[in-house]
Amino acid sequence: MNNAITILAADTELAEPVAAGWQLIVAALAGIAIIVVLITVAKLHPFLALIFGAITVGIVAQGWNNLADVFDSFADGFGTTAAGVGILIALGAMFAKLLADSGGADEIVDTIVGHASPRALPWAMALVGAIIGLPMFFEIGLVLLMPVIYLVAKRSQLSLITVGIPALAGLSAMHGLVPPHPGPLTAIDLLGADLGITLALGVAVAIPTIIVAGPLFGRLAGKWVVLDVPDRFDADDFSHDRAGATSQASVEGDTATTVKTATRQRPSFGMTMFSVLLPVALMMGKALVDIFIDDEANPVRQTFDILGRPLVALLIAVIVGIFTLGRGAAMARDQIVKCIESSLPPVAGIILIVAAGGGFKQVLVDTGIGTMLADWAKTTGVSTILLAWVLAVLIRLATGSATVATITASSLMLGLVEGMSTGEVSLIVLAVGAGSLFFSHVNDAGFWLVKEYFGMSVGQTIKSWSMMETVLSVVGLVLVLLLGIFI
Numbered sequence: 001m002n003n004a005i006t007i008l009a010a011d012t013e014l015a016e017p018v019a020a021g022w023q024l025i026v027a028a029l030a031g032i033a034i035i036v037v038l039i040t041v042a043k044l045h046p047f048l049a050l051i052f053g054a055i056t057v058g059i060v061a062q063g064w065n066n067l068a069d070v071f072d073s074f075a076d077g078f079g080t081t082a083a084g085v086g087i088l089i090a091l092g093a094m095f096a097k098l099l100a101d102s103g104g105a106d107e108i109v110d111t112i113v114g115h116a117s118p119r120a121l122p123w124a125m126a127l128v129g130a131i132i133g134l135p136m137f138f139e140i141g142l143v144l145l146m147p148v149i150y151l152v153a154k155r156s157q158l159s160l161i162t163v164g165i166p167a168l169a170g171l172s173a174m175h176g177l178v179p180p181h182p183g184p185l186t187a188i189d190l191l192g193a194d195l196g197i198t199l200a201l202g203v204a205v206a207i208p209t210i211i212v213a214g215p216l217f218g219r220l221a222g223k224w225v226v227l228d229v230p231d232r233f234d235a236d237d238f239s240h241d242r243a244g245a246t247s248q249a250s251v252e253g254d255t256a257t258t259v260k261t262a263t264r265q266r267p268s269f270g271m272t273m274f275s276v277l278l279p280v281a282l283m284m285g286k287a288l289v290d291i292f293i294d295d296e297a298n299p300v301r302q303t304f305d306i307l308g309r310p311l312v313a314l315l316i317a318v319i320v321g322i323f324t325l326g327r328g329a330a331m332a333r334d335q336i337v338k339c340i341e342s343s344l345p346p347v348a349g350i351i352l353i354v355a356a357g358g359g360f361k362q363v364l365v366d367t368g369i370g371t372m373l374a375d376w377a378k379t380t381g382v383s384t385i386l387l388a389w390v391l392a393v394l395i396r397l398a399t400g401s402a403t404v405a406t407i408t409a410s411s412l413m414l415g416l417v418e419g420m421s422t423g424e425v426s427l428i429v430l431a432v433g434a435g436s437l438f439f440s441h442v443n444d445a446g447f448w449l450v451k452e453y454f455g456m457s458v459g460q461t462i463k464s465w466s467m468m469e470t471v472l473s474v475v476g477l478v479l480v481l482l483l484g485i486f487i
Helices: 021-040 046-062 064-101 104-114 121-133 138-156 160-177 182-191 195-224 269-292 299-307 310-329 333-342 345-367 369-380 384-399 402-417 422-435 445-454 458-486
Strands: 245-252 255-263
Touching: 021 046, 021 345, 021 369, 021 384, 021 402, 046 064, 046 345, 046 402, 064 104, 064 138, 064 182, 064 269, 064 310, 064 333, 064 345, 104 121, 104 138, 104 269, 104 310, 121 138, 121 160, 121 195, 138 160, 138 445, 160 182, 160 195, 160 422, 160 445, 160 458, 182 195, 182 345, 182 402, 182 422, 195 269, 195 422, 195 458, 269 299, 269 310, 299 310, 310 333, 345 369, 345 402, 369 402, 384 402, 384 422, 384 458, 402 422, 422 458, 445 458
Parallel strands: none
Antiparallel strands: 245 255
């Protein structure tokens, strides 16, 4: 079966250790420690921290004399990862911006929430979070959903936490477990997993995980943390109404003033859902066709092999979105062009971080530490899935970055996936993704974003948001382990 994303390292034999085992362990730990200290203490950008981490690994493992080889390894890994993942992140950002600016995201929210009873509202919010979280980055989805969370909590008289936690669970689970988000995409790229199969298994794990960490846990968290709805937005702030009016609230002191900014219709709910699910259907379709049609010359398989490639699927989604979302919202050509252009600057830093993570990975691979860890794991009998999750958890707790945790843990697991089936490698990807969500706390930017939007204290944020992330992570691990029994 052809992998959905091609990775150079997965197609070559792992390097033999360049030094003694203890020296390689020290090199890896030193590199990770440098990354942690630079990000958390020196407040250095993760892009630079990963470069210095890679240099540290190379120097400790191979000495100063081979520093040129270290830079060559880093450059190779950087380029391969940027080619495999960077383009996909850019295309995903374009589509997400079209969805937001056209009012398609608002249409999804209003349609689903508008048809839910008060008792079903937390479940509806979880569904909205999951759908919005499928194409969008967590931070963008949170900004879009916060006015809706305020409005639903006010009108239903439910706790802000009871309404908000399910939406956050949907957003976060998709961010950590389901491509085309940067974390899962990077792990797929580094480990050479099949994107279609990982996508299908990721959705299968994400759905029950969201249920447990969202509506079920949200009910408990709503009793632990009681909040008044902050007077931050008017009820319909940043919403496109069905009559075509777009409103935006500007807050001056304690007074919110609603200003009509533009008149725009929305794309229909059906057309919006079609646009959101189109790339998912194409990528999952390729995975299914590869499973059920063995003949590589079969026209159906050849067609899906092209259409289901992540690059092609997301490119098609953007082109289709221009018409179904952009033109569906009666956006002018200049507005669509500006929308797409404005989507790229915010993700430039993410692309650089992910690519630098690929460089860090390649330095680790070329030192042979992956081979050494693989040999060690085989002799100890430690569950590979559990080991992947623990590594991601430790790095997540230390750095506060889910992306850095995913990159580093995936790099260390590279030698252990040799000889595994396609499904097993996908489970390793999901274990890493689940571990990267564990216990968001004060070193995570998402922690402060949630704290400020919900108007909580640090303690309240830990009891609600941080605990929800922990539930997501643990439930995700349990489900991946259960799937491992059958795959």
